Amino acid sequence: MLPTGDRPAERPGVHNQAELAYRRLRERLISGHYHPGDRLTELGICDDLGMSRTPVREALRRLQSDGLVTSTGRGVVVSSLSPQEMLHATQVHGALDALAAKLAAVAQRDGMLSPAQLGALKEASRRVEERGEAGDAPGAWRANLDFHMMLARLSGNPLLEDALDRIWARFAIVSLSNISRRADLTPVQHEAIVRAIIDGDPEGAEAAAAEHVREAAAMYGENHPDRDTRA
Incomplete structure (x- = not known):
């Protein structure tokens, strides 16, 4: 210096x-x-x-x-993402999101999460459902992003939080355009993730988060504007 x-x-x-x-x-x-x-x-x-x-x-x-x-x-x-790049992004995101949910459940099991934090997580999940049922694609996207970044914060791992933030930003634009074409905007796995975390069940939280990402990846793939629709 x-x-x-x-x-x-x-x-x-x-x-x-x-x-x-x-x-x-x-x-x-x-x-x-x-x-x-x-x-x-x-x-x-x-x-x-x-x-x-x-x-x-x-x-x-x-x-x-x-x-x-x-x-x-x-x-x-x-920038956009090709279907192959989206696949790579969701693979990494899925692994990190599952880890975040697992660590959050471990923190809850060990008495590290406060009632206020758990209440905020439930409220974040409720907002996603509310915006989805209202057909508000941008609102559902933003609420979904807030929910997943809250999971990252509750993991207690700042490096994990930073990595997830970068990945979400990387495919945010494509995800937002895709979600606007989906008929069902309500994520069915958020409730399972929240319940497993509140129960202090690391394996259950990890499995629910992984399943949620798999479903989201499949929907993004079906709706990607560059998807090859040939049989």
Whole structure:
């Protein structure tokens, strides 16, 4: 590390602005504000966010590293996932989600989870069901994301939480467009996951979470816009 006097001067607020730009753009991508294949330019994003080009440029570099946008030489395009890439993502997500549910159940069994935390998990599951029954695809997607990230937090493993957050972001755009074409938006396995965690049943929670991801992966595959429908 350079001595303080030898470090290059930094402009005040540049890093904070870059972080803010990154978070705002990431949220727009995850929420469906931009769509797969949309071309984004620095100037357009600056206008959208009301920010200067320096933090926007840094944010785009980070988002490209995350796999959420792809450079084209003339700005970037919002990334999508092929059916094969979606399969890979759901395989990893399934393993991590099952682990998160298992660790949450272990924490409950060992008396590490509070009644408030369990109540919040039940409420998160209820919101997914409520939005699904209402036919609110974006609302169901957001509630589902909140539920699964709560599972990750209850696992007590920050590395697991970070990994799941990155994976959810990686296929968020495709998942949101797929869920809008599904007739049934209500996840049937959330209740089983919650019940197993409350009961302090690690194996049951792990199995329910794994089954939930398998069902979701099958539905995403059936509804993927690039799916090969030939017999």
